[in-house]
Amino acid sequence: MNRLSLNQKTVNGCTLPEAVAACVRAGVPSIGVWREPLHEVGVDAGAALIAEAGLRVSSLCRGGFFTAPDRAEVLADNRRAIDETAALAADCLVLVVGGLPEGSRDLPAARARVADVLAELVPYAADHGVRLALEPMNPLYCADRGVLSTLGQALDLAEPHDPAVVGVVVDTFHVWWDPDVERQIARAAGRIASFQVCDWITPLPADTLLARGMMGDGHIDFRHLAGLVAKAGYTGDVEVEIFNADLWREDPDVVLARVVSRYAEHVVL
Amino acid sequence: MNRLSLNQKTVNGCTLPEAVAACVRAGVPSIGVWREPLHEVGVDAGAALIAEAGLRVSSLCRGGFFTAPDRAEVLADNRRAIDETAALAADCLVLVVGGLPEGSRDLPAARARVADVLAELVPYAADHGVRLALEPMNPLYCADRGVLSTLGQALDLAEPHDPAVVGVVVDTFHVWWDPDVERQIARAAGRIASFQVCDWITPLPADTLLARGMMGDGHIDFRHLAGLVAKAGYTGDVEVEIFNADLWREDPDVVLARVVSRYAEHVVL
Numbered sequence: 001m002n003r004l005s006l007n008q009k010t011v012n013g014c015t016l017p018e019a020v021a022a023c024v025r026a027g028v029p030s031i032g033v034w035r036e037p038l039h040e041v042g043v044d045a046g047a048a049l050i051a052e053a054g055l056r057v058s059s060l061c062r063g064g065f066f067t068a069p070d071r072a073e074v075l076a077d078n079r080r081a082i083d084e085t086a087a088l089a090a091d092c093l094v095l096v097v098g099g100l101p102e103g104s105r106d107l108p109a110a111r112a113r114v115a116d117v118l119a120e121l122v123p124y125a126a127d128h129g130v131r132l133a134l135e136p137m138n139p140l141y142c143a144d145r146g147v148l149s150t151l152g153q154a155l156d157l158a159e160p161h162d163p164a165v166v167g168v169v170v171d172t173f174h175v176w177w178d179p180d181v182e183r184q185i186a187r188a189a190g191r192i193a194s195f196q197v198c199d200w201i202t203p204l205p206a207d208t209l210l211a212r213g214m215m216g217d218g219h220i221d222f223r224h225l226a227g228l229v230a231k232a233g234y235t236g237d238v239e240v241e242i243f244n245a246d247l248w249r250e251d252p253d254v255v256l257a258r259v260v261s262r263y264a265e266h267v268v269l
Numbered sequence: 270m271n272r273l274s275l276n277q278k279t280v281n282g283c284t285l286p287e288a289v290a291a292c293v294r295a296g297v298p299s300i301g302v303w304r305e306p307l308h309e310v311g312v313d314a315g316a317a318l319i320a321e322a323g324l325r326v327s328s329l330c331r332g333g334f335f336t337a338p339d340r341a342e343v344l345a346d347n348r349r350a351i352d353e354t355a356a357l358a359a360d361c362l363v364l365v366v367g368g369l370p371e372g373s374r375d376l377p378a379a380r381a382r383v384a385d386v387l388a389e390l391v392p393y394a395a396d397h398g399v400r401l402a403l404e405p406m407n408p409l410y411c412a413d414r415g416v417l418s419t420l421g422q423a424l425d426l427a428e429p430h431d432p433a434v435v436g437v438v439v440d441t442f443h444v445w446w447d448p449d450v451e452r453q454i455a456r457a458a459g460r461i462a463s464f465q466v467c468d469w470i471t472p473l474p475a476d477t478l479l480a481r482g483m484m485g486d487g488h489i490d491f492r493h494l495a496g497l498v499a500k501a502g503y504t505g506d507v508e509v510e511i512f513n514a515d516l517w518r519e520d521p522d523v524v525l526a527r528v529v530s531r532y533a534e535h536v537v538l
Contacts, residue, residue: 105490111448139408142446143488144471153448177411179380179422202413206475219412221374 004263005030005058007196007241008037011252016041018252020053026256030056030237032196033088035081043087050088057090058237059133059194066117067098067110067147078121085130091236092133092193093125094169099144110147115157118166126165133193134158135169138177140208151175151184158191167193170229171241173200173212176220185228192234197222197267198242210245215262222267230269238267273532274299274327276465276510277306280521285310287521289322295525299325299506301465302357304350312356319357326359327506328402328463335386336367336379336416347390354399360505361402361462362394363438368413379416384426387435395434402462403427404438407446409477420444420453427460436462439498440510442469442481445489454497461503466491466536467511479514484531491536499538507536 006028008019016037023031031050038046038060050057063081068074085093097114100107118132125132136154137146148154151168158166168191175181177200185192199218205211215222226238240259247255275297277288285306292300300319307315307329319326332350337343347364354362366383369376387401394401405423406415417423423437437460444450446469454461468487474480484491495507509528516524 100488105488107445107490139446140473143469149446149448156448176376177408177418179418179425200412204409204477208473208477219369219374221376 001027001260001264002029003236003238004028004260005032005056005237005239006256006259007032007059007061007239008034009061010240010242010247010259011255012243012248014252016046017049020050020055022252022256023055024053025253026260028256028260029054030058030239032059032061032239032241033057033090034061035084038084038088043084047088056237057088058239059092059094060085060088060090062094062096063132064095065098066114067101069101071117074117075120079124082121082125082128082130086128092131092167094133094135094194096135096137097146097148099142099147107142107147114147118157119160122161122165126162131165131167131193133167133169135171136174138174150178150180151188152180155184155187155191163190167191169194169196170225171196171198172220172222172225173198176200176225181225182228185225185232189232192229192232192236194239195226195229195234195236196239196241198240205245207245210243212241212243214242214244214247214258215240215266223269226267226269238263270296270529270533271298272505272507273297273529274301274325274506274508275525275528276301276328276330276508277303278330279509279511279516279528280524281512281517283521285315286318289319289324291521291525292324293322294522295529297525297529298323299327299508301328301330301508301510302326302359303330304353307353307357312353316357325506326357327508328361328363329354329357329359331363331365332401333364334367335383336370338370340386343386344389348393351390351394351397351399355397361400361436363402363404363463365404365406366415366417368411368416376411376416383416387426388429391430391434395431400434400436400462402436402438404440405443407443419447419449420457421449424453424456424460432459436460438463438465439494440465440467441489441491441494442467445469445494450494451497454494454501458501461498461501461505463508464495464498464503464505465508465510466532467509474514476514479512481510481512483511483513483516483527484509484535492538495536495538507532
């Protein structure tokens, strides 16, 4: 339990104060914060309330969308996200890099754009003591959400940069299927900025964005992946992030209790 | 047009005689046959009617499902599929390897099983002059349909075997997102048994099995992939295989006409 973190998305109906209070009641020591609910309460007030509750902040979600057409706005928004990550003293800023630009089928160009925008943001992140965390996404989301599709690709993208400034996210939902996952998690030693867990369930829910399952409800062998991540030297928080419309309709305390028990049953080594 | 093949699944409501007649009317010179509609007319009668129509058979779909629990039945069914492929003189037997066995989360074991069953089938295929075509599937289907997730993995699996007996399928829907696709298609030279095309559309339709789009309706750069396949020396048929419930409700001649025009517009080099 001492490494468990609740990603706020798992209790999507909660405000930040509600999510923080639910973590405290459930004894969960860390939280992954989303920017929109943070903005609702204000960054300084949000940081203060999390600190008063004694929680760590395992991540801020999220920056990225580097492939959007207005590059100046992309950079400005990501710099604000870096400022917010520093204000929260969060372990990292999770980056979802964005899909193909509207009307484009040029995947290599979109990927080159991601590398390029990342390079431009790195000095700003370094100056603010913030670690950027590149999140490879399940290929399911390649077209519309993230052209970064494998951990190997994320590590290639991170490689030119200081591991203290550019790390990667290992999210079980995104990487579990990868035949190269053992080798790439080993290669990620020193670069793992975040370890997120949720399950792959079938049949896949109709809205693929909300297609994630509670650990134990699907097909992922969490202990295998947690073992690889541990072997690569990662000792940080384990964040439970579940986008699921059915879960969002439940009472947050019930959800938290299930997160705690399923984490113990399926994830903890 | 002289390399275009209609995979029968694109006109799913048609019997084999109807699909063959539709190809002839549309001037499509080749067909990818499915076993179930072939069995409806009988293998010999089916082979005769295709030959009389002057069509080539670019593939028989499909064998595989190697991860199913009853190994003897898996082997027997795949040997029947090999016999049918020989009877049709089809270019290859497409293999969909199967997902995780019911209740299992052991992906490495499922993958090892696939390699093992494949090795047992290879001599039978060689004796019958049949080429097996391993189809890597979009990771979307890893849990329930195909634990073979990348072209690289398929090539690793094929490597111990004679390329005349074990090849791979390059299907745009399954491989388009892969950051390693250029390198792996080049590596597949001499192993490409089938090149299939259909598009990745968003939002993904609710039934992910029927989530495939007509070329031009989605995000895939077909010419880029067709160019890579050509550069790897593939000169065989280009099979249009689209699982899509909306398409299946349309008149087959209308579908065929669209296949022909979209193929010319988006795929032909």
